[in-house]
Amino acid sequence: MGPTRTQFIQYAPAALAVGALTVGPWSALAAAAAGAGAWAVSASAPVLRSLIACGITTSGCGIAAHQILASGMDPLFALGLAVPAGAAALAHYRNTGGELAVLPATTAAAPAGQSSQVQVITAWWAEFISGPTQTEGRKLIQPGAVLAHLALDVGDEHVSFTGVITLPQGQQVRVKAADVASVYRVPVSQVEMGDPKHFAPNALPVTVHLKKPAAVPEIAAGVPTTPEELWAAHVAVPDGAMPGTRLTLTRYDGPLDWEGIATRERKAIGTVNVQGLAGNLDLSNIQVALAATDKPTQMGVRVMKEHTLMHGTMLSSVVDELAMDSRGYVRLGTYIDAQAALVPLAQPGSGARHLYLVGGSRSGKSGVLEQVLLSAHTSRIAVILASPQAGTIAGAGLTAFCGDGLDEAMGALRLAYAMMLDRESRYRSPSFPFTDPLVLAVIDEAHMLLSTSSPYHAEAKAIVEQMTRRSLKRGIGVVLATQTPLAEDLGNSSIIRSQLLIGGGAVFLRCAKGQGSLVGANAVQGAEGIDLSLIPDSWPGQARKVADRDMSGLDTKAVAKPEDATFGLGYLLTPGSQAVQFRSLYLDVPPASLAGNPEPVPVEDCEAWQHAEAITQTPVVDQRGRNLIGSLADLLTKARQGASGVPQQRAQTGPADSAGPAGALDGQEQIKPRILELLREQAIGMTAETIARKLGTTVRHVRPRLSELKKRDEVINENSLWRAA
Structure with a gap:
C-alpha cells in the first residue's frame, strides 16, 4: 500500500x-x-x-x-x-x-539571450496557459499552446509584448483574450488577438499591453477645435447667428474665456440673435456677450467661463456717480467689460427721456427702480410715483407725489397726465426754456393698471399712450416697469412699448419660465432672440454651496452677497444700439439713506398741482374708455363737477347764443374753418366731443366735418384725438 x-x-x-x-x-x-x-x-x-x-x-x-x-x-x-x-x-x-508585479524596464544579459522581462512573461505563460508542468489544483488553459516569436516593447509610458500562440499541426488555438488578461492581470481591453479567419488554426498572433499610456482625446480630421474654427463652422455659416463674418481673437485664456472681433467684409452686421449665437458656440446665454464698435461691419464678442459681474459692483458712498451728467445720463450699473452702464433720464435742451424696465420676482427690478429714484433725487428731478402694489418701493419718500395702492396709483397717473396738459397749455412751443423741473412719472407693476383684467385698463392705457407720445417735449419722462415683456402686460398696446423704446432706454432682467422670450409679438429691435427666462437665478455652483451649508453656524444678520444670486443681472438697451449684458449696482444700504437731503424735489406751482387732490379722483375717459379729455380746462371742469356733485353748464358764445344749435349749422361749410382755427389755436389733440363743446354744437354735426377735413389731409386723427395737420 x-x-x-x-x-x-x-x-x-x-x-x-x-x-x-x-x-x-x-x-x-x-x-x-x-x-x-x-x-x-x-x-x-x-x-x-x-x-x-x-x-x-x-x-x-x-x-x-x-x-x-x-x-x-x-x-x-x-x-x-x-x-x-x-x-x-x-x-x-x-x-x-x-499580485503581478510591474515588469522592470531594464534588460539584463541572459545565457539564452533573453531579457529578464521576456523570461518572466514566458514563465507565466508556461505556468498558467501552455505547461508542460501543471501545478496541483490549477488547470492549464490550453496545454501545448506555446508563445512563439515573443517580442517586447518598452517605453517611458508603455510596456507591451507580442507573440504568436502556436500549436502542433492539426490543432486549433482556444486561448481567449480574457484568459490572457486573467494571467497577466490586465483589463481585457488591453489584450489584442488576431482574427482566426485570417490566420492558420494553430497560429494566432497576440499583443498584450502590460502598461498602457493615458488615452489622448482623438480629434477627427476636419473637426473644429479653436474659437476661429468653431466660429467659421457654426456661426459664420448661412444659417448661423452671424453669417459671413470672420472672428479675430484679441485675447485667449482658454476655450471658455476669450475675446474677439467679428468682421463682415463691406456689409453691416446689424442686430444679432444672442440666444442663437450662444447655441452656435454651445454655451449658455449669460456666457456670451456682444459689444458694438464704431464700425457697423464689426462687433465685439466675449465668452466667459466665470461671469465678470458675479461679485457685483458695490456703491454705497459715492453718490455723485448716480447724479445725471451734462448729457442727461445716469449710471445704472456695470457692463461686462467693467465700463459704466449709462441710461438717459433727460435730453438737455429737448426734454426728458423714457425708461422701460422688465423683470420678474427676485430679479432686481425693485432695486433698479429705487436706484432710479435716488438718481432723480440727486439730479433734482421731481418724481410722481404710481405703485399699485402697496409698500414695495423703499424710496417712496423721495417722490413729490406717491400713489401707493391700486386706486391711489391710478390717481397718480391722472395727476401726471394733468401736469402734461398744464405744461402744454402754458408752453405752446416745444422748444421752451426749462424753467420748471424735469418730472419722472414712475409706474411700478404697470400690468396691474394696463392689463385687460384691471378695472382701470381703458383709462390707464389711454393715459400712458398719450404720455409716451407727448410728454417728452414737456419735460416729463415715463419710467414703466412690468414683470414680463408680454404685450398683455402693456394692455396689448404696441404704441406704448414702441414709444418707450424710441424715447429712451430699456432694462431687461430675469423673467419667469416661458414669459421672457423677446421674439414674435414680443420682439424688441436690438434684443432679438433674447429669452429672459434663461437667465439663471443663481451662478453656476452656488446651489451646491447653499445645499452644503451648515445652518447651525449661519450668521442670520449677515447681508447677502452679490454672488449669492444673479440679482440685477440682465440686458441694457439704449436707442440705436444692441442689448448688452450688465448688472445693476449693488447697494448695501437703503437708497433713501444715501439721499442726504430727504426732502423730495417739488414740482412747479401750477394749476394742475393746485387741484391735485380733485384731479386724482377724476376719471379722464368715459365709461367706454374712449374720448380722453384732451385739455386742462376740460379736465379741471370735470374735476370741479365731481367735487360739487352738480354738473356745470358751459356758457355758450358766438352765433349759437342767439340762433341755438340750428343757427350754428346754417351753411355747414362755415363749421370747417372754425374747426381748423380751433385745432391750430390749441395745438393739442382734442376729441370730437371737446371740439363740439368748444364750438357750441353737437357731436353728430362735428364728426362728418372732421372726416371731410381728414380726407383733405388738413387734420389728423391719433387714437381718437384730432389735431391740425
Whole structure:
C-alpha cells in the first residue's frame, strides 16, 4: 500500500532534498532546509515544490556564479546567472497568490539571450496557459499552446509584448483574450488577438499591453477645435447667428474665456440673435456677450467661463456717480467689460427721456427702480410715483407725489397726465426754456393698471399712450416697469412699448419660465432672440454651496452677497444700439439713506398741482374708455363737477347764443374753418366731443366735418384725438 497524500506532503521535501545532492552540496542543503521548514508549518504541495525549486535554483546559480568569478571569466556570465534565480523566486511568489508585479524596464544579459522581462512573461505563460508542468489544483488553459516569436516593447509610458500562440499541426488555438488578461492581470481591453479567419488554426498572433499610456482625446480630421474654427463652422455659416463674418481673437485664456472681433467684409452686421449665437458656440446665454464698435461691419464678442459681474459692483458712498451728467445720463450699473452702464433720464435742451424696465420676482427690478429714484433725487428731478402694489418701493419718500395702492396709483397717473396738459397749455412751443423741473412719472407693476383684467385698463392705457407720445417735449419722462415683456402686460398696446423704446432706454432682467422670450409679438429691435427666462437665478455652483451649508453656524444678520444670486443681472438697451449684458449696482444700504437731503424735489406751482387732490379722483375717459379729455380746462371742469356733485353748464358764445344749435349749422361749410382755427389755436389733440363743446354744437354735426377735413389731409386723427395737420 502506497503512502497517503498527507504522508507524501510530509516526506516529499526530504526525498527531494536527498535528490538534490547530485546538483551540489549547497543546493542539497538549501532544498533540505526548505523541505524541513515547509514540513514544520504543514504547507501545501504547491508551496513545497516552489520552495524546493527556489532552493535548488538559487543555490545552484550561486555556486556556478562563484566558480565563474573565481576562474576569471567575464563577470557578465555571472550576472546572467542571477536571472533564473529571480524567475524561480517570482514563480514561487505567483504560486502563493501574490499580485503581478510591474515588469522592470531594464534588460539584463541572459545565457539564452533573453531579457529578464521576456523570461518572466514566458514563465507565466508556461505556468498558467501552455505547461508542460501543471501545478496541483490549477488547470492549464490550453496545454501545448506555446508563445512563439515573443517580442517586447518598452517605453517611458508603455510596456507591451507580442507573440504568436502556436500549436502542433492539426490543432486549433482556444486561448481567449480574457484568459490572457486573467494571467497577466490586465483589463481585457488591453489584450489584442488576431482574427482566426485570417490566420492558420494553430497560429494566432497576440499583443498584450502590460502598461498602457493615458488615452489622448482623438480629434477627427476636419473637426473644429479653436474659437476661429468653431466660429467659421457654426456661426459664420448661412444659417448661423452671424453669417459671413470672420472672428479675430484679441485675447485667449482658454476655450471658455476669450475675446474677439467679428468682421463682415463691406456689409453691416446689424442686430444679432444672442440666444442663437450662444447655441452656435454651445454655451449658455449669460456666457456670451456682444459689444458694438464704431464700425457697423464689426462687433465685439466675449465668452466667459466665470461671469465678470458675479461679485457685483458695490456703491454705497459715492453718490455723485448716480447724479445725471451734462448729457442727461445716469449710471445704472456695470457692463461686462467693467465700463459704466449709462441710461438717459433727460435730453438737455429737448426734454426728458423714457425708461422701460422688465423683470420678474427676485430679479432686481425693485432695486433698479429705487436706484432710479435716488438718481432723480440727486439730479433734482421731481418724481410722481404710481405703485399699485402697496409698500414695495423703499424710496417712496423721495417722490413729490406717491400713489401707493391700486386706486391711489391710478390717481397718480391722472395727476401726471394733468401736469402734461398744464405744461402744454402754458408752453405752446416745444422748444421752451426749462424753467420748471424735469418730472419722472414712475409706474411700478404697470400690468396691474394696463392689463385687460384691471378695472382701470381703458383709462390707464389711454393715459400712458398719450404720455409716451407727448410728454417728452414737456419735460416729463415715463419710467414703466412690468414683470414680463408680454404685450398683455402693456394692455396689448404696441404704441406704448414702441414709444418707450424710441424715447429712451430699456432694462431687461430675469423673467419667469416661458414669459421672457423677446421674439414674435414680443420682439424688441436690438434684443432679438433674447429669452429672459434663461437667465439663471443663481451662478453656476452656488446651489451646491447653499445645499452644503451648515445652518447651525449661519450668521442670520449677515447681508447677502452679490454672488449669492444673479440679482440685477440682465440686458441694457439704449436707442440705436444692441442689448448688452450688465448688472445693476449693488447697494448695501437703503437708497433713501444715501439721499442726504430727504426732502423730495417739488414740482412747479401750477394749476394742475393746485387741484391735485380733485384731479386724482377724476376719471379722464368715459365709461367706454374712449374720448380722453384732451385739455386742462376740460379736465379741471370735470374735476370741479365731481367735487360739487352738480354738473356745470358751459356758457355758450358766438352765433349759437342767439340762433341755438340750428343757427350754428346754417351753411355747414362755415363749421370747417372754425374747426381748423380751433385745432391750430390749441395745438393739442382734442376729441370730437371737446371740439363740439368748444364750438357750441353737437357731436353728430362735428364728426362728418372732421372726416371731410381728414380726407383733405388738413387734420389728423391719433387714437381718437384730432389735431391740425
